Amino acid sequence: MxxxxxxxxxxxxxxxxxxxxxxxxxxxxxxxxxxxxxxxxxxxxxxxxxxxxxxxxxxxxxxxxxxxxxxxxxxxxxxxxxxxxxxxxxxxxxxxxxxxxxTIPNIPHPDVPVGRTPEDNKEVSRWGEIEQQEFEMKPHWELIQKLDIIDFERGVKVTGAGFPFYKDKGAKLQRALINFFLDEAATRGYKELQPPLMINTASATGTGQLPDKEDLMYTVPRDEFYMVPTAEVPVTNIFRDEILSEKDLPVKFCAYTPCFRREAGSYGKDVRGLNRLHQFDKVELVKFVHPEKSYEELESLRDDAERLLQLLALPYRVLLMCTGDMGFTQTKKYDLEVWAPAQKRWLEVSSISNFESFQARRMNIRFRPAGGKPEILHTLNGSGLALPRVVAALLEHYQTPEGKVIVPKALHKYTGFEVIG
RNA sequence: GGAGAGCUGGCAGAACGGCUAAUGCACCGGUCUUGAAAACCGGCGUCCGUAAGGACUUUGGGGUUCGAAUCCCUAGCUCUCCGCCA
The missing domain is CATH 1.10.287.40 (Serine-tRNA synthetase, tRNA binding domain)
Structure with a gap:
């Protein structure tokens, strides 16, 4: 607020x-x-x-x-x-x-382009070559079916649409990516957390999910909890109503959690395969920083996230989100979008945001400057990264004419295999 | 799930229903010192007010009372014991 x-x-x-x-x-x-x-x-x-x-x-x-x-x-x-x-x-x-x-949104930073729709977002950079292969590339949902690595249908039976089973090398690939992301975050100074997967009303209000996005979350009515829509919520709330010492800033955490999102009203080809799920895995990066440093911390956070795609050698672009498309709580936000060559579209795999004092004021998270009164600090977060669309792009990008998938080198030590299929 | 005890500042820890919610530690500023330590002085939660000053603050909410940290109700949390349990 x-x-x-x-x-x-x-x-x-x-x-x-x-x-x-x-x-x-x-x-x-x-x-x-x-x-x-x-x-x-x-x-x-x-x-x-x-x-x-x-x-x-x-x-x-x-x-x-x-x-x-x-x-x-x-x-x-x-x-x-x-x-x-x-x-x-x-x-x-x-x-x-x-x-x-x-209910009043955060004020955008002056650098942010003014606009209303995704067309007004500004592409600030691009990495990697977008090449069309000689052969007919299959979309990831066809590869998944052929390789039998994710079972959507039985997920529908057991829970509902958007809750798949990952199988065999599909399941191992998930584990590999999670470990890879967490290990890389650790090398950049993020301390790992395993947060609670349910949150209370105060936490959801603290980061701004409530009252703005109540419909996005699954509820646990008997106990008045919500299922985590992102690790951002429990991790950022870890210091709610606390005063940190200035010398400890910045505090950096990484956390893997499943994320649960109702995504009411979405359907159609946007949600084919892994493009949009109700439960998905994500590694989240969260920073608590000195107010004077938050914009340089935003750039380094973006670099931390970009590096993961570079290590996986997946082409991507970086968008600076326009005022109308960036959301309620942010002052400035970048999206990383990875190229899915068979679908011929960009898929958002990371959102990197500065909230300045907007969340911290709701949560009453402060730091004590040397000799002074406690001040509200700044919070930031970014996905590092969200798995399903990385998997979608990875499967499409690394497919062979025979319908197999080559595992990128960075993951070999985590998967223990180099080819799927 | 059952029984009991508890929750006071950054931390520890006092307070017969009434007089300024003690005191210690930590922290910050000052005096002293070549510098530091010690000692001493002051500060160390929120709100309203230009200020003088005032109000609020003993886990949250409600009540009794002229007056509540203290008594009552209620919610949450913590601890101990019992039961169940991966």
Whole structure:
């Protein structure tokens, strides 16, 4: 959430910022109205409370001296009911204000292209050669079926669409990629975590999944938990309501988890094969950083993620997301898209974002600068990487005319085999 | 799942329903010192207010009372014992 002081002091800047994300700037005027009323009530209520405290102290004194206090006590009835009236209104205003603040998106960084649709995203770089093979390339779902390495149909029976079984070399390839990604992250200074796979409401609100994206998550109603939609949620919440020392920054974590997403409303060829699943595996990279460093940390995070695709020798491009396409919580976001040669399309395998203080303020994560008061820090995260589309691109890219798949060299020590099929 | 005990600042740890929520450690600033340590002084949560000042803060929420860390209800969490269990 945005800093109320920022909204109070620079309402115009904030309005322009959220307008770029396609949000109605009128909500800012509502915030200002609530804020003004809130402060007005606080002042009146506190005046009465001050009076009440003074009277109570007086009563204590009279009683100790053995005198009668009934006259002063009688005076309190009205004061108390007035306090209650103010505090009731204050509670309502604060609830409204807070609810509203939670629905106001983060303000985009000035570098970010202004736009509304994916066409407005800016390609900032490209790596690797996109070559068309001589032979007819098969899309990954056909390779999967022929090689019998992933069973979608039985997944449908056991759970539903989008919950596949990975089999044989398919399962081993998953394990290999997860270990490869985690090991590479470790070489870049990320400490490994195995987080909880269910999260509570406070955690989901902290990173911004709630209230914005409630429909995206699977719920566990009996215990009021959500299944993790990404490791970002438990990992970023690890320091909720804590104060870190400045000398410990940046703190870097990597975590593998399955991710569960309802993805309501998606269908068609976008979801063929591994393109979109309800349960998928991902290694996530999360950083807690000093506010002055967050944009350089964003670039190094992007480099950490890009390197993984380079090691797998898969062609990809980097997009700088436009204001309208980047999401609620981010100030600046890159997507990495890998080339799937048989489908002849780019597949998003990583999103790399700076949230500045937006998440950290919701979670109350601070650091203590030398000798100073605690300050809200900045959070970032990026996928490093999401598996299914990497697998899709890998199968398509490394297929042979005979329908086999060559395992890229970087994975050999993890898979223990060099060819599938 | 059952029974019991508990939750006070960054940490440890006091407080008969009333007077400024002690005290110690850690941390920050200052004095002193060539420098450091020690000692001493001050600071060390949030909000409102230009300020003076005021309000709030003993896990969260509600209640009793002129007045609640303290009593009552409720939620969460932690610990101990029992049961079940990979």
């Amino acid at each position: 945005l800093d109320i002081k920022l909204i109070r002091e620079h309402p115009q800047t904030v309005k322009e910022g959220i307008a770029k994300k396609g949000e109605d700037p009128a909500s800012i005027d509502k915030v200002l109205g609530f804020d003004a009323r809130r402060r007005e009530i606080i002042q009146q209520s506190e005046l009465l409370k001050s009076r009440k405290n003074a009277v109570s102290a007086e009563v204590g004194k009279l009683k100790r001296e053995g005198k009668d206090a009934s006259a002063v006590i009688a005076e309190m009835d009205e004061v108390k009911s007035n306090i209650k009236a103010f505090d009731d209104e204050l509670a309502l205003i604060e609830a409204d204000l807070n609810k509203l603040l939670l």
